[in-house]
Amino acid sequence: MTIDREMLAAYAEGQLADPDRAVVEAAIATDPILAEEVASHQALKARLQAHFAPVLDSPVPDRLLDAVRENTASTAKIVSLDAARATRAEKRGPLFTRWITGGAIAASLAVGLLLGTQIAPKNLVGQVDGKLVAQAALNTALTGQLASADMQPVHILLSFKDSGGRYCRVFDATTMAGLACRDADRWAIDRMQSGGAAAATGQYRQAGSALSEIMAAAQSMAPEGALTSDQEKAAMDKGWR
Amino acid sequence: MVALLPRLRRFAAGLTRNLEQCDDLCQMTIERALKSRHLWAEGTRLDSWMYRIMRNLWIDEIRATNRRNQTFKEEEAGLSVGAAGDQEARTELGFVDRALSSLPDEQREAVLLVMVEGYGYQEAADIIGCPMGTLSSRFVRGRDALHKLLEGTS
Numbered sequence: 209m210t211i212d213r214e215m216l217a218a219y220a221e222g223q224l225a226d227p228d229r230a231v232v233e234a235a236i237a238t239d240p241i242l243a244e245e246v247a248s249h250q251a252l253k254a255r256l257q258a259h260f261a262p263v264l265d266s267p268v269p270d271r272l273l274d275a276v277r278e279n280t281a282s283t284a285k286i287v288s289l290d291a292a293r294a295t296r297a298e299k300r301g302p303l304f305t306r307w308i309t310g311g312a313i314a315a316s317l318a319v320g321l322l323l324g325t326q327i328a329p330k331n332l333v334g335q336v337d338g339k340l341v342a343q344a345a346l347n348t349a350l351t352g353q354l355a356s357a358d359m360q361p362v363h364i365l366l367s368f369k370d371s372g373g374r375y376c377r378v379f380d381a382t383t384m385a386g387l388a389c390r391d392a393d394r395w396a397i398d399r400m401q402s403g404g405a406a407a408a409t410g411q412y413r414q415a416g417s418a419l420s421e422i423m424a425a426a427q428s429m430a431p432e433g434a435l436t437s438d439q440e441k442a443a444m445d446k447g448w449r
Numbered sequence: 450m451v452a453l454l455p456r457l458r459r460f461a462a463g464l465t466r467n468l469e470q471c472d473d474l475c476q477m478t479i480e481r482a483l484k485s486r487h488l489w490a491e492g493t494r495l496d497s498w499m500y501r502i503m504r505n506l507w508i509d510e511i512r513a514t515n516r517r518n519q520t521f522k523e524e525e526a527g528l529s530v531g532a533a534g535d536q537e538a539r540t541e542l543g544f545v546d547r548a549l550s551s552l553p554d555e556q557r558e559a560v561l562l563v564m565v566e567g568y569g570y571q572e573a574a575d576i577i578g579c580p581m582g583t584l585s586s587r588f589v590r591g592r593d594a595l596h597k598l599l600e601g602t603s
Binding site for chain 1: 451455456458459462463471472475476479545546560561563564565569585586588589595596
């Protein structure tokens with residue numbers, strides 16, 4: 209079997225599986241010219257990598273970091289306005305801190321990037337007695353999913369108790385984000401921002417802006433801030449009553 | 450995404466061979482990725498997805514503009530990647546950048562993705578949007594051309 213240049217390159221790049229790999233390896237062992245080819249491949253690779261290493265090691269310019277942050281700038285502003293509360297919050301446990309401090313930015317960014325499943329809002333929200341209520345996967349997530357859960361089709365960002373003592377939760381379901389409060393045995397949709405219709409027409413919402421409005425609403429509704437993960441778990445176990 | 454930025458810059462530097470354009474390309478890539486975030490398929494690699502965005506932006510927008518506006522800048526631009534160093538280092542930058550500049554685009558991107566960015570053939574082919582066999586032959590032709598160009602320059 210002759211070993212052509214492509215096969216040898218694939219071998220040098222670790223792209224061959226057995227039995228091809230073994231065949232090439234055996235050929236190299238007996239043919240110094242092939243061995244030399246592989247060595248020069250590795251030398252070129254090392255040289256290219258060394259050439260670009262300074263770019264990898266140099267600090268990322270602020271304007272690129274800003275470009276990542278810009279899309280969540282409105283969230284950041286809300287957070288900084290509430291700096292005083294944040295200081296208090298830090299004593300209250302990880303979930304609360306995560307909401308009030310910069311974590312909210314990371315959370316909204318991560319949600320946008322990690323959610324790929326498209327869910328039609330109409331399936332997640334229905335009407336009962338003239339009120340918008342959560343149903344299907346959204347209802348399930350609101351009822352039984354902790355904010356700290358791994359990324360799901362519906363992500364719960366935080367939970368809190370409003371001034372009337374109701375439990376409320378901020379959710380993100382890719383095509384929409386919103387805030388739902390426990391109303392008897394249902395989750396009433398208090399606020400909702402849809403990204404679905406805009407996405408379909410190619411007019412994308414500025415990333416994070418829907419969420420940041422909802423986060424702002426949540427902050428104004430939560431006199432005691434977000435629940436800690438323990439408090440959230442306890443509320444869930446009691447059926448959000 | 451922030452954690453990916455150094456690698457994205459490296460790939461951008463390889464494509465543009467010009468530090469200023471490198472960061473322009475990165476910025477466009479970040480903006481495009483965030484705008485299109487709902488198109489990213491869950492469970493797939495974020496880095497590959499962003500590389501693909503970057504590669505397409507480079508092909509479609511920046512490079513096209515370059516071709517129209519500054520046909521003669523490529524060679525000069527080739528010398529500007531990397532921080533200022535001593536004379537020897539600058540010469541070395543020049544050799545590699547110039548060699549890369551002389552490759553056809555499709556060979557350059559294949560070499561960069563496989564040898565510098567460390568992608569497997571299948572991943573690199575997915576980023577470029579070509580069959581794996583095509584990637585393999587472009588890669589080998591690019592590698593051989595680079596090897597020839599750089600022979601005796603190290």
